[in-house]
Amino acid sequence: MGVTLICPNLGCGRIIVVPDSARGQIVRCAHCNQPFLVPNGAGVPEPASTPPDEDGNGSSRKSR
Numbered sequence: 900m901g902v903t904l905i906c907p908n909l910g911c912g913r914i915i916v917v918p919d920s921a922r923g924q925i926v927r928c929a930h931c932n933q934p935f936l937v938p939n940g941a942g943v944p945e946p947a948s949t950p951p952d953e954d955g956n957g958s959s960r961k962s963r
């Protein structure tokens with residue numbers, strides 16, 4: 900897999916595929932040699948989901 904980008908150079912506008920390891924780094928367009936930044940985390944952003952806390956009940960349980 901890689902990161903698919905479009906060259907920000909308006910006179911170029913080519914589709915560029917860079918490896919995942921290039922995220923957050925400056926790469927050059929192979930067509931127009933324009934350097935640009937590969938955005939970090941291109942794609943679907945993952946929301947930070949916290950697991951539900953399971954403790955909090957059980958103290959006031961009188962089933963006996």
Ligand SMILES: [Zn+2]
Binds near residue numbers: 906911
């Ligand atoms: Zn370009």
